[in-house]
Structures are given as C-alpha cells and as structure tokens.
Amino acid sequence: MAIRIFITGGTFDKEYNELNGQLYFKDTHLSDLLELGRSRVQVEIRTLMMIDSLEMTDVDRDLIVHQCDNCEETQIVITHGTDTMSDTAKVLAKKIKDKTIILTGAMIPIKFGSSDGLFNLGSALAFAQTLSPGVYVAMNGRYFHADNVRKNKQTGVFEEVK
Amino acid sequence: MAIRIFITGGTFDKEYNELNGQLYFKDTHLSDLLELGRSRVQVEIRTLMMIDSLEMTDVDRDLIVHQCDNCEETQIVITHGTDTMSDTAKVLAKKIKDKTIILTGAMIPIKFGSSDGLFNLGSALAFAQTLSPGVYVAMNGRYFHADNVRKNKQTGVFEEVK
Amino acid sequence: MAIRIFITGGTFDKEYNELNGQLYFKDTHLSDLLELGRSRVQVEIRTLMMIDSLEMTDVDRDLIVHQCDNCEETQIVITHGTDTMSDTAKVLAKKIKDKTIILTGAMIPIKFGSSDGLFNLGSALAFAQTLSPGVYVAMNGRYFHADNVRKNKQTGVFEEVK
Amino acid sequence: MAIRIFITGGTFDKEYNELNGQLYFKDTHLSDLLELGRSRVQVEIRTLMMIDSLEMTDVDRDLIVHQCDNCEETQIVITHGTDTMSDTAKVLAKKIKDKTIILTGAMIPIKFGSSDGLFNLGSALAFAQTLSPGVYVAMNGRYFHADNVRKNKQTGVFEEVK
Numbered sequence: 001m002a003i004r005i006f007i008t009g010g011t012f013d014k015e016y017n018e019l020n021g022q023l024y025f026k027d028t029h030l031s032d033l034l035e036l037g038r039s040r041v042q043v044e045i046r047t048l049m050m051i052d053s054l055e056m057t058d059v060d061r062d063l064i065v066h067q068c069d070n071c072e073e074t075q076i077v078i079t080h081g082t083d084t085m086s087d088t089a090k091v092l093a094k095k096i097k098d099k100t101i102i103l104t105g106a107m108i109p110i111k112f113g114s115s116d117g118l119f120n121l122g123s124a125l126a127f128a129q130t131l132s133p134g135v136y137v138a139m140n141g142r143y144f145h146a147d148n149v150r151k152n153k154q155t156g157v158f159e160e161v162k
Numbered sequence: 163m164a165i166r167i168f169i170t171g172g173t174f175d176k177e178y179n180e181l182n183g184q185l186y187f188k189d190t191h192l193s194d195l196l197e198l199g200r201s202r203v204q205v206e207i208r209t210l211m212m213i214d215s216l217e218m219t220d221v222d223r224d225l226i227v228h229q230c231d232n233c234e235e236t237q238i239v240i241t242h243g244t245d246t247m248s249d250t251a252k253v254l255a256k257k258i259k260d261k262t263i264i265l266t267g268a269m270i271p272i273k274f275g276s277s278d279g280l281f282n283l284g285s286a287l288a289f290a291q292t293l294s295p296g297v298y299v300a301m302n303g304r305y306f307h308a309d310n311v312r313k314n315k316q317t318g319v320f321e322e323v324k
Numbered sequence: 325m326a327i328r329i330f331i332t333g334g335t336f337d338k339e340y341n342e343l344n345g346q347l348y349f350k351d352t353h354l355s356d357l358l359e360l361g362r363s364r365v366q367v368e369i370r371t372l373m374m375i376d377s378l379e380m381t382d383v384d385r386d387l388i389v390h391q392c393d394n395c396e397e398t399q400i401v402i403t404h405g406t407d408t409m410s411d412t413a414k415v416l417a418k419k420i421k422d423k424t425i426i427l428t429g430a431m432i433p434i435k436f437g438s439s440d441g442l443f444n445l446g447s448a449l450a451f452a453q454t455l456s457p458g459v460y461v462a463m464n465g466r467y468f469h470a471d472n473v474r475k476n477k478q479t480g481v482f483e484e485v486k
Numbered sequence: 487m488a489i490r491i492f493i494t495g496g497t498f499d500k501e502y503n504e505l506n507g508q509l510y511f512k513d514t515h516l517s518d519l520l521e522l523g524r525s526r527v528q529v530e531i532r533t534l535m536m537i538d539s540l541e542m543t544d545v546d547r548d549l550i551v552h553q554c555d556n557c558e559e560t561q562i563v564i565t566h567g568t569d570t571m572s573d574t575a576k577v578l579a580k581k582i583k584d585k586t587i588i589l590t591g592a593m594i595p596i597k598f599g600s601s602d603g604l605f606n607l608g609s610a611l612a613f614a615q616t617l618s619p620g621v622y623v624a625m626n627g628r629y630f631h632a633d634n635v636r637k638n639k640q641t642g643v644f645e646e647v648k
Contacts (some may be wrong), residue, residue, distance in 0.1 A: 011345060018431040019480050021335060021347065021376075037281025038269055039303035040319055052345075107200055107342040112436040119199030122284025125303045130292035141201035141287045156343050157202055173507060180593040181642050183497060183509065183538075214507075269504040274598040318505050361605025362593055363627035364643055431524055443523025446608025449627045454616035465525035465611045481526055 002042040003128050004073035005030060008064065009050040010081030012117050014109040025050040029110045030079065033121055041125050044073065053081025053088075053105075061091045068096055075128040076101045077121075082156075085137055086149050093135040093146035102128045104138045107156055164204040165290050166235035167192060170226065171212040172243030174279050176271040187212040191272045192241065195283055203287050206235065215243020215250075215267075223253045230258055237290040238263045239283075244318075247299055248311050255297040255308035264290045266300045269318055326366040327452050328397035329354060332388065333374040334405030336441050338433040349374040353434045354403065357445055365449050368397065377405025377412075377429075385415045392420055399452040400425045401445075406480075409461055410473050417459040417470035426452045428462045431480055488528040489614050490559035491516060494550065495536040496567030498603050500595040511536040515596045516565065519607055527611050530559065539567025539574075539591075547577045554582055561614040562587045563607075568642075571623055572635050579621040579632035588614045590624045593642055 007013070007028045014023045028047055048067055049060060068076055080088060082105045089103050104124035106117035124138040135146035139158040148160050169175070169190045176185045190209055210229055211222060230238055242250060244267045251265050266286035268279035286300040297308035301320040310322050331337070331352045338347045352371055372391055373384060392400055404412060406429045413427050428448035430441035448462040459470035463482040472484050493499070493514045500509045514533055534553055535546060554562055566574060568591045575589050590610035592603035610624040621632035625644040634646050 014345075016432060016436055019477070021338075023345065023347075033281070034303075036278065037303060038278040038301075038319070039281065041303040108340060112340055116198065116200040118280045119195070119201065119284040122281040122286075122303065123288035124284075126285035126288035126300070126305070127292065129305070130289065138288070139200075141196075141199060141203040141284065143288070143291070153343070157200070176507075178594060178598055181639070183500075185507065185509075270502060274502055315505070357605075358627075360602065361627060362602040362625075362643070363605065365627040440522065440524040442604045443519070443525065443608040446605035446610075446627065447612035448608075450609035450612030450624070450629070451616065453629070454613065462612070463524075465520075465523060465527040465608065467612070467615070481524070 001075075002044045002073055003075045003077060003125060004071045005043050005045045006064065006067060006076065006078045007045065007047040007050070008053070008056070008060075008078060008080050010053050010079060010105045011109055012079050012081075012106040013050065015111055016109075023109070028079075029117075030121075033110060033118055037118060037122060039125070041129075044071075051081075053084040056081070056084055056088065061088055064088060065092055065095045068092060068099065068101055074099045074133075077124045077128050078103045080105050082107065082139070082151055082158075085139075086146075086151060089135050089137050089146035089149065096135065098133050100128055100131050100133050101135045102131070102138045102143070103136070163237075164206045164235055165237045165239060165287060166233045167205050167207045168226065168229060168238065168240045169207065169209040169212070170215070170218070170222075170240060170242050172215050172241060172247075172267045173271055174241050174243075174268040175212065177273055178271075185271070190241075192283075195272060195280055199280060199284060201287070203291075206233075213243075215246040218243070218246055218250065223250055226250060227254055227257045230254060230261065230263055236261045236295075239286045239290050240265045242267050244269065244301070244313055244320075247301075248308075248313060251297050251299050251308035251311065258297065260295050262290055262293050262295050263297045264293070264300045264305070265298070325399070326368045326397055327399045327401060327449060328395045329367050329369045330388065330391060330400065330402045331369065331371040331374070332377070332380070332384075332402060332404050334377050334403060334429045335433055336403050336405075336430040337374065339435055340433075347433070352403075354445075357434060357442055361442060361446060363449070365453075368395075375405075377408040380405070380408055380412065385412055388412060389416055389419045392416060392423065392425055398423045398457075401448045401452050402427045403445075404429050406431065406463070406475055406482075409463075410470075410475060413459050413461050413470035413473065420459065422457050424452055424455050424457050425459045426455070426462045426467070427460070487561075488530045488559055489561045489563060489611060490557045491529050491531045492550065492553060492562065492564045493531065493533040493536070494539070494542070494546075494564060494566050496539050496565060496571075496591045497595055498565050498567075498592040499536065501597055502595075509595070514565075516607075519596060519604055523604060523608060525611070527615075530557075537567075539570040542567070542570055542574065547574055550574060551578055551581045554578060554585065554587055560585045560619075563610045563614050564589045566591050568593065568625070568637055568644075571625075572632075572637060575621050575623050575632035575635065582621065584619050586614055586617050586619050587621045588617070588624045588629070589622070
C-alpha cells in the first residue's frame with residue numbers, strides 16, 4: 001500500500017518573494033523533491049495547510065489527527081515546521097496507536113539550494129517503511145519517539161529529552 | 163554505536179574536469195552531504211576505493227567483504243556505482259549474516275546539483291538503523307533484499323527480480 | 325588598471341538564519357561569485373557597509389561618494405540593494421564626473437541558488453570596462469543612465485523614467 | 487533593435503545521461519539562463535547546431551558566418567565550445583566588419599550547478615551592447631579581439647596571444 005504524505009508547511013516549503021524580500025508560502029515542493037530523488041515509493045500526497053508551525057493552533061492539530069486517523073494508509077509522513085514539530089508529535093501519539101507516523105521538516109527552505117529537506121525526506125520515507133506503529137520525529141538523519149524529543153533552540157538540532 | 167560508511171566510488175562521487183570535459187574521481191563528497199543534511203548520526207567513514215562500478219573486480223569485492231566482516235560496527239552503509247550494485251550485494255549476502263548492510267548510490271553526480279544522492283543517503287542511513295541483519299540495496303526511496311534486486315538498464319530504476 | 329568593487333549589502337549578500345528563519349547579513353559572497361564565474365578581471369574589493377538599501381542614509385551615501393572619489397581606480401562596480409539603487413546613482417552622478425561607475429545588485433540572494441546576481445555581476449564588470457565616464461545602473465542585462473532609471477515596484481524590473 | 491543570439495553547442499549546453507554516464511546535447515538552456523538572470527534585454531534566439539566545438543568543421547563555420555551576415559541584427563552573441571572558440575572568431579573577423587559579434591561559452595555545463603555560463607552570458611550581452619563593430623571573445627569577465635586571443639590549454643583560461 002502507498003505511503004500517505006500530509007503537507008502542513010514549515011520552512012520546508014518557504015519561498016522568497018523578490019518584490020518585498022519576505023519569505024512566504026505558495027505551493028509545496030514535495031513532488032519536485034520526490035522527482036529529484038528519483039523516488040519510486042508509491043505515495044499519496046495531500047496538503048492540509050501551509051503555515052509556519054509557530055502559528056499552528058489546536059484546531060489545526062485536530063485536523064491533522066483526524067486526517068491521519070481516517071486515511072486508509074497505515075504509513076504516514078507529515079512535513080511540518082520544526083519549531084513545534086515535537087508538540088504535534090505528542091498530540092498525535094496520544095490519539096493514534098496503530099499507524100506508523102513520521103514527522104519531518106527542514107532547517108533551510110528547499111528553494112534555497114542547500115536544503116536538508118531532501119535528506120530528511122529520504123530518511124522519513126525509509127523510517128515510515130520500517131518502524132513499528134508509533135509516532136516519530138525524523139530529523140538530522142535520526143528518528144525520535146514522540147514522547148522523547150525536542151528541538152534544541154540554541155543549536156537547531158533535535159535531541160532526546162531524557 | 164556508530165554506523166560505518168564505506169566509500170567505493172560510483173556516479174555519486176564523480177567530478178567534471180573542466181580542462182578535458184571528462185568525468186573523473188577526486189575525493190568523496192560524503193562529508194559534505196552529511197553536513198548539508200544536518201546529519202547528527204554518528205558515523206565512521208572510510209574510503210575503500212574510488213572506482214566506476216563497471217570496473218569493480220572480484221578482488222575489489224573481496225576487500226569490501228573483508229572490511230564489512232572485520233569492522234566493529236554492525237550497521238554499515240556502502241556507497242557504490244549503480245551498474246553492479248546488485249552483484250556486490252549478492253557477494254556480501256553470501257558471506258555476512260549478522261550485520262545490516264545497505265548499499266546505495268546515485269544516478270546523477272552530487273556535484274551536478276540535481277542529485278538523488280542526498281535523498282538516497284538519507285534513506286540508506288535510516289534503513290541501516292531499522293532493518294534487521296541482512297544485505298540490502300537502498301535506491302529510489304525503497305529497499306531491496308540482495309537476492310531480489312536488479313537495476314533496470316532501460317529506465318535506470320531498481321526493481322525486484324521476482 | 326584594476327576595477328574597484330565596493331560592497332554595500334543588499335539582497336545580493338543576504339543569508340538565511342536557520343535558527344530564527346530571518347534573513348541577515350554576514351560576509352559578502354563577491355569573491356565566491358567571481359571564482360564561480362572563473363573571472364580573471366583584475367579587481368580590488370572593499371566592503372563599505374552591509375545593509376539593506378532601504379536603511380541607507382545620506383551619511384552612508386556620502387561615504388560611498390567619498391570612496392569612489394578617492395580611490396585610484398577609474399572603473400568602479402558597486403553592489404547595492406535594489407530598492408534605492410537609483411537614488412544612490414543620482415547622488416553619485418552629481419558629484420563624480422570622470423569615472424565609470426556601475427551599480428548592480430540582485431533580486432534573489434546569491435545563497436538561494438537561483439540568483440540573478442551572477443548574471444548581473446558579469447554584465448556590470450563588462451559595462452565598467454566599456455562605458456564612457458558616468459554613473460549607471462546595470463540590472464536585467466541592461467544599463468541605465470543614473471538620471472533616467474527607476475525600479476518598477478510592481479514588477480521588480482528596472483526601466484527608463486522617460 | 488534586439489540582440490541576436492546564435493547557439494552552436496559547447497560545454498554550455500551539455501547534459502548528463504543518467505543511463506550511460508555520458509555527456510550529451512539535448513536542448514539549449516539559453517532561455518532558462520536569461521530567465522534566471524531576470525534579463526530584459528530584447529533577444530532573438532536561434533540554434534544553428536548543437537555540437538562539441540572540437541567537431542566543428544569549415545562547413546559549420548561557413549554556416550555561422552552566413553547567419554551572422556544575413557540576420558538583420560547588428561549585435562550578435564554566439565554560444566560556442568571553448569576549445570575552438572578563437573578559431574571561429576578569426577573566421578568571422580575576416581568576413582564580417584560591420585557588426586558587433588561576441589563569442590562566449592562555459593567551462594562547466596550549466597546543468598552542473600556551479601556554472602560560469604550565467605556570468606559569461608551576462609558579460610557577453612553587455613559587451614554586445616557597448617563594443618564597437620568587430621568580433622570578440624568574452625570569457626573570464628574580459629573581452630578579447632578575435633585576432634589576439636587563445637585558450638590556454640593548461641589552465642583553461644583565455645588570454646592575449648601578444
């Protein structure tokens with residue numbers, strides 16, 4: 001069966017507006033990345049929202065939970081801003097027990113050339129195919145259980161809490 | 163424990179010679195890629211050879227087997243040319259049973275910008291951390307058992323044999 | 325004689341801060357660009373300031389005029405933010421008559437991969453070598469006299485006023 | 487009036503064939519480059535051939551001369567392989583006296599990311615707009631008269647003969 005990919009925004013998909021010099025969201029680059037990676041993993045992609053994860057509300061997280069719960073796929077990758085990725089993972093972990101859900105993102109926008117997004121996407125898809133049911137964060141080439149992960153604000157690196 | 167990475171060359175590490183227009187090998191770009199991916203996976207990197215996989219001999223494969231067998235790490239990633247990656251995987255699978263060995267590579271040189279190498283490296287490191295002992299090829303976002311994989315010469319895509 | 329290059333900042337040299345998602349200035353990428361372009365033009369590079377051109381003051385412009393006036397070179401390229409590039413060009417044109425001064429910049433930061441900066445730098449250096457004394461803006465592959473140029477805020481394209 | 491751009495191939499437009507690892511020609515990337523550079527120079531582009539300049543024959547050069555002679559534009563840029571760029575420049579200089587013709591190219595294929603092609607194209611278009619009638623080579627940010635230029639085979643850099 002296919003892997004479900006849900007898009008929620010985050011640095012991953014930010015663009016540079018030439019006219020005002022601001023970063024903003026337009027469309028997701030997920031399909032481009034999968035093509036760049038010559039991916040042949042069967043996927044179903046759906047954009048749920050396109051926001052900075054600092055602006056993600058409880059209602060937004062409920063929507064993500066609902067979508068993960070109700071899709072027919074049992075392996076799910078969610079692209080998500082890094083700032084509150086751990087929070088969303090915890091919410092998902094409380095509600096969904098029988099699927100393998102991998103949250104991933106990027107520190108550098110994909111459009112800015114030197115992105116970690118392609119690397120993270122490769123690892124997230126691999127973890128989705130191999131980890132047992134549960135909710136995980138896949139960043140920095142590693143995976144973390146939802147209840148034991150945080151982003152270190154000083155270094156930008158994900159790490160275990162305990 | 164760290165993941166051992168063995169470099170053998172392949173398209174992954176090819177460079178463009180400005181003076182004669184030929185592709186050639188100089189140094190590996192593995193460390194650059196890991197940095198680009200913001201990888202924090204603990205790795206030990208060693209270059210075993212730097213060759214086109216069409217030129218890989220039985221002696222070369224014996225060396226790879228020997229190195230995999232004798233390193234202390236039990237999770238191993240090998241970068242390898244795609245043309246004979248399946249062959250090397252089969253040789254390794256016959257000899258080594260107690261380690262997780264992932265062969266990966268690229269269709270486009272890393273230096274040429276639009277490489278699948280970063281994507282493949284992300285997935286290979288993830289598979290090395292999660293698959294049970296055995297020898298696998300990680301390409302196109304998927305993993306294949308050593309005894310059931312080939313590169314489709316027409317499409318450049320890896321696929322199951324049976 | 326060498327071409328003098330003065331750096332003042334602008335989109336050209338903006339970087340992406342991974343930790344807070346803001347754009348900021350660190351060092352100029354001018355030398356990297358010249359190397360990328362395999363430039364063999366003899367140049368003398370000096371950073372005068374590193375600012376967004378919307379924040380450029382009269383004092384800053386006096387400094388630029390002073391530096392252009394007092395350097396020994398007669399061909400000068402100035403990298404500059406696009407928003408007030410035309411303004412600085414006009415100030416320079418009033419004060420300096422005997423040198424060829426070319427202002428150029430970029431709509432996309434160089435670090436973001438798909439930059440027009442490399443293209444503009446190539447044209448600016450060429451115009452500096454060939455145009456008669458005067459002050460010009462070099463953008464979009466074209467050159468404009470200081471007294472007849474503006475940036476179209478809607479399109480981001482430079483155009484003649486009359 | 488527009489600048490005429492003639493495409494003849496060269497490293498500029500080489501692609502990497504994923505299936506056999508060879509470099510080859512498909513389509514020109516000239517339009518992509520002009521878009522990347524946000525060029526607003528009015529141009530008319532025509533592909534005359536798509537070859538390695540080491541394989542360029544007298545007949546090919548006659549065709550280039552004929553096209554330059556017969557097009558209505560008086561400013562012409564020709565993209566050309568670097569190995570025999572000086573030779574073609576000399577042939578053109580003997581036949582055409584009343585137009586400004588700029589030959590340019592690249593040491594690294596545009597598709598390989600770190601190309602000097604974008605830089606050279608920017609300078610070539612600028613030189614075409616500013617130099618008096620004659621035939622020139624524009625490489626390394628500089629321009630050379632057709633009768634006083636060669637590519638240094640050891641360094642890959644263009645230089646004066648005398």
